[in-house]
Amino acid sequence: MEALSESTPPSEAFSLEGRVAVVTGAASGIGRATAVVLAGAGARVVLGDVDDAGLAAVAEQITGAGGTASARATDVTRRADVDALVDQGVAEHGRLDIMANVAGIASRNLVVDITDEQLDAVMAVNLKGVLYGCQAAMRVMVPQGTGGSIVNIASGIIDQTAPTYGPYAMTKAAVTILTKTLASEAGQHGIRVNAVAPGTILTDFSLPNFTDEDGRVDEQRKAAFTRTASQYAKLGRIGTGADVAWSILYLVSDAASFVTGQTMRPNGGTAMP
Ligand SMILES: NC(=O)c1ccc[n+]([C@@H]2O[C@H](COP(=O)([O-])OP(=O)(O)OC[C@H]3O[C@@H](n4cnc5c(N)ncnc54)[C@H](O)[C@@H]3O)[C@@H](O)[C@H]2O)c1
Known part of the structure; x- marks a missing residue:
């Protein structure tokens, strides 16, 4: 894409009017916030997740606010599901400009104890889910011929790992390499590919850190978790889904038209590699 001029109005540089965005993991947390922020910037959003009810609620929130959103039950571990999600976006809106591969799960175990099932x-x-998303997006964006932007969610775990985070960290490190490799292949088509490595963000993802065996939130443990995460962040607070979503808006907008192959770190200053 062409360079923006310094006199481009910011409202134009960050506008996603006329763009179509697919977001996976959109039913909760970072994916949900991303869907809402991108739709608020004018994108027509197509949302995928395994959580049907959550998806419907997010789509309703967006359409209720005057945006355009549709949803499709999508298991990103299935290539056909991811292809169908992207195809739905193209069928509904005739194009694809933005692909946000957000869906992810946690997995913790000592390296010596990692099982095949856990790793798989x-x-x-x-x-694989992120790879399928990248491939499905490229399949549409390349022949479309108008560039595009892909964002993959890694994690701050790539900068500062710790015992038991091995299985999760291995996948997130791989996501950053996938991102750089695809960026080097896709640049010739005007397609930008970036990763985002969030610090600790308070979402359902964090729940195992402070829920009891019966699934109830232990408010004291939640407060302790939040306090610890805040201490690690130089900005002194834990992150929100919206903190990450605004970073994603920057990366997919024209304001980032010269940015590709990078890993952005909305982490409150936890790590500064
Ligand atoms: N919360 C954090 O502290 C944090 C930090 C760094 C990175 N991340 C990453 O951010 C991403 C989003 O996490 P979050 O914090 O919003 O968690 P979350 O649990 O709130 O949301 C994850 C979403 O992914 C969906 N999902 C899970 N498996 C799926 C599958 N097979 N197919 C489709 N959807 C699936 C879930 O249903 C859920 O809606 C993940 O990739 C996670 O690794 C989170």
Whole structure:
């Protein structure tokens, strides 16, 4: 895409009017916030997730606010599901400009104890799911001939790992390499590919850190978790889904038209590699 001029109005540089965005993992947390922010910037959003009810609620929230959103039950571990999600976007809106591969799951175990089942499960969602999303997007964006932007969600775990995070960290590190490799292949088509490595973000993803065996939130443990995460962040607070979504808006907007192959870190300053 062409360089923006310094006199381009910011409202234009960050506008997604006329663009079509597919977001996976859109039923909750970072994916949900991303769907809402991109739709607020004018994109028509097509949302995928395994959580049907959550998806419907997010789509309703967006359409209720005057945006355009549709949803499709999507398991990103299935290539055919991801292809069908992108195809739905093209069928509904005639094009695809933005692909946000957000769906992800946690997996924790000591390296010596990682099982095949655990490895397969986390690789299927966090790595294969992102790869399928990249491939489905490229399949449409390349022949479309008008560029595009792909964003893949990695994690701050790539900068600062810790015991038991091995299975998860392995997939997230792989996502950043996938992102750089695809960026080097897709640039000739005007397609930008970037990763986002969020710090600790308070979403359902964090729940295992402070829920009891019966699934109830332990408010004291939640407060302790939030306090610890805030201490690690130089900005002194835990992140929100919206913190990440605004970073994603920048990356997919024309304001980032010279940015590709990068890993952006909305992490409150937790890590500064
Ligand atoms: N929350 C954090 O602290 C944090 C930090 C760094 C990175 N991340 C990453 O951000 C992404 C989003 O996480 P979140 O915090 O919003 O968590 P979340 O649990 O709130 O949302 C994840 C969403 O992914 C969906 N999902 C899970 N498996 C799926 C599958 N097979 N197909 C389609 N959808 C599936 C879930 O249903 C859920 O809606 C993940 O990739 C996660 O690894 C989160």
